[in-house]
Amino acid sequence: MQTMMVDYFPRAHTAIAEWLACIMFMLPMKKRLKNWQLGLLYAGVLAVFLVTNQDQAPFLLIILLDILYMMVMIGAGGKLSWTETGYYWAYAFITSEFTASLEWQINYYLIAAGVISPGWQTYIGLLVVCALVYGLVFWINQRKMRSREHMLVNSREMLSAMMIVVAAYLISNFNFAFRDNVFTQLLGAGVLYSRTLVDFGGMVMLFAHDESRREMNLRLELEAMENLLNRQYEQYRQFERNNRTLHRIYHDLKHQLAFIRTEQNEDKRESYLSELVQAIHVYEAEVNTGSSVLDTLLTSKNIVCKENHITMTCFADAHDLGFMDAMDVCAIFGNAIDNAIECEQKNGDPETRLIKVNVYTQNRFLLIRVENYCEEPVNFDSGLPVTTKTDSQMHGYGVKSMKRAIEKYGGHLNLEQEDTWFRITALIPLP
Numbered sequence: 001m002q003t004m005m006v007d008y009f010p011r012a013h014t015a016i017a018e019w020l021a022c023i024m025f026m027l028p029m030k031k032r033l034k035n036w037q038l039g040l041l042y043a044g045v046l047a048v049f050l051v052t053n054q055d056q057a058p059f060l061l062i063i064l065l066d067i068l069y070m071m072v073m074i075g076a077g078g079k080l081s082w083t084e085t086g087y088y089w090a091y092a093f094i095t096s097e098f099t100a101s102l103e104w105q106i107n108y109y110l111i112a113a114g115v116i117s118p119g120w121q122t123y124i125g126l127l128v129v130c131a132l133v134y135g136l137v138f139w140i141n142q143r144k145m146r147s148r149e150h151m152l153v154n155s156r157e158m159l160s161a162m163m164i165v166v167a168a169y170l171i172s173n174f175n176f177a178f179r180d181n182v183f184t185q186l187l188g189a190g191v192l193y194s195r196t197l198v199d200f201g202g203m204v205m206l207f208a209h210d211e212s213r214r215e216m217n218l219r220l221e222l223e224a225m226e227n228l229l230n231r232q233y234e235q236y237r238q239f240e241r242n243n244r245t246l247h248r249i250y251h252d253l254k255h256q257l258a259f260i261r262t263e264q265n266e267d268k269r270e271s272y273l274s275e276l277v278q279a280i281h282v283y284e285a286e287v288n289t290g291s292s293v294l295d296t297l298l299t300s301k302n303i304v305c306k307e308n309h310i311t312m313t314c315f316a317d318a319h320d321l322g323f324m325d326a327m328d329v330c331a332i333f334g335n336a337i338d339n340a341i342e343c344e345q346k347n348g349d350p351e352t353r354l355i356k357v358n359v360y361t362q363n364r365f366l367l368i369r370v371e372n373y374c375e376e377p378v379n380f381d382s383g384l385p386v387t388t389k390t391d392s393q394m395h396g397y398g399v400k401s402m403k404r405a406i407e408k409y410g411g412h413l414n415l416e417q418e419d420t421w422f423r424i425t426a427l428i429p430l431p
Contacts, residue, residue, distance in 0.1 A: 168202025
C-alpha cells in the first residue's frame, strides 16, 4: 500500500496546479486579449492540460507539453515580451510544482490515516492548498509589483531564472522519473517530503533572485536619476556663471556704444553694431518669475529654444517656490522643458514649435504646467509615456526624476495628451 501510494502521483493534480498558477501570475498583468477571449484561452488550455496529463502517458513528454501550454497561456494572454514570458513561466512553474507536491503529500497522509479516500476528495485538498499558497504568493508579488512595474527583463535574467527552476525540478523529480533506484526504495513515503522540500528551496531561490534583480535595477535607476539631476543642476550653475558675465556685458553696452560713435570706418562700425544687436537678442531671452533659480533655468532653456527656432512663452509667478531645493527645481523644470524641446525639434513646421510654461499658486497649492505642441499620438503605460527609442531601457529616467522630486514634497505628477498638446502638470502643496 505504501509503495503504491508513493508511486501514484496524479498528473491531473499537477495540471490543475499549473493552470491556476498561470492565472494567478497573469492577474496583475496588462492583457493583450479581451475578457471573453481570455476566458476561451483559459478554458482551452485547461481542457488540453486535462486531456494530455494522463497517468499512463510518458513522463518526459507530459512535462514538455505542460511547459509549452504554460508558455502559450502566459505569452498569449499577457502583454509581455518573450523574455518576460519566460521569466514569469519560471515563477509559475516552480510555484505550481511546490503546491502540487505539498498538496499530494498532505493528501497521502490523510489517505494513509483513513481520513479521506482516493478520488474526488483529494481535489478539495488541492483547491485549499492552491488557495493558501497562491494567495500568499500573490500578496507578496503585489507588494513588490509597483517597484518592478517598469523594469524590463533581459535575456540573462530570464535564463538565470529558468536554470534555477530546471535544476530544482530535475533534483526533485529524479525519484519519480527513475522509480527503481535505491533512494526510492529506502525513502519510501519520504520521497514525497524530499520532493516538496526541494521544490520549496527552488521557489525560495527564485524569489531571492527576483529580489536581487529588483534591488539592482532600483540601484541603477537611482544612480541614473542622480546623474541626470546633477547634470541639470550643473547646467543651471554653468549658465548662472555665464549669466553674470552677460549682465556685465549688458551694463557695459553704453560704453561700447560711445566708442562705436567715434569709429570713423563705416564697415567696422556696422560690424560692431551687429555684434551688439546679437548680444542684446540673447539677453532678451531672460525670464523674470520671482525665483532666482527658476529665472536662471528658464532663461537658459529659452536661449536653447531661440537657437532651435522654438517659441517658449512663460507666465510664471514663482514667489512661493522658495521652499524647494534648487536641485529639485532643476529636476522638475529642466527635464520637463528638455523633453518638450526634444519633441519640438522633430516638428518640421516652425510656426507650431511651441512650448508653454505656467507657474502659479492656487488654494495653497503650487501648480506647475509645461505644455508643448505634439501632433503625434503618445502611448502611455501606467501613466507614463512609452518611449519610441530602441534603447528604451536607458530612457524614461527624466520623468522618474521629476516624479521623485515632486513626491518628495507630497505633490502629484500627471502627464496627458489633449488634442495636439502634450501636458505635464505638477500639483505641490505649499508648506
